[in-house]
Amino acid sequence: NAGVTQTPKFRVLKTGQSMTLLCAQDMNHEYMYWYRQDPGMGLRLIHYSVGEGTTAKGEVPDGYNVSRLKKQNFLLGLESAAPSQTSVYFCASSYPGHRGDNEQFFGPGTRLTVL
């Protein structure tokens, strides 16, 4: 199993450009998440999905859109990139455990720089 994969690993954008980050998981997990990690701020939830065709806003959703057309894929879009979106982006997935003790499995991250 590949687990959670993210494409691309690195990207440099100019202000105003758009791009899509792809997350794929092969563990048949229901839940998927997008986080951003900034120095001194830990991980912050951008958007999440509890199943195919559903998405919801997290803590810092502004400037991002997501789609979950297939259960195994979760796409994060930046329509008009801004320097404030320079960050490391992590995708994660988890299954709906009955005790809530199911950990999130993380992808390797995407380092995005917006100039």
Added chain:
Amino acid sequence: AQKITQTQPGMFVQEKEAVTLDCTYDTSDPSYGLFWYKQPSSGEMIFLIYQGSYDQQNATEGRYSLNFQKARKSANLVISASQLGDSAMYFCAMREGGGYQKVTFGIGTKLQVIP
């Protein structure tokens, strides 16, 4: 108010010694879970240990144990017999309630193990 507080930006520990990483949390939900993740310099997020709010015993996973003090709202990670490979960022995280597993992360503690 911060939901997860990690007050130690950086810690040093001698190899083979034990170390405690502090984490306090804030929630009014009676059902919650606490996680610890490790992030080595390579960047991936690795799940270490979980403690549920209703669990009677402190969680243990190999050299990792969670010192759960519910009344004080603390969930400290104890690493016994530190190894050089334990040098990493450590994040405390909390899930509130049930459902979709929304997890809030602390800002992390950087642990360095000294030979």
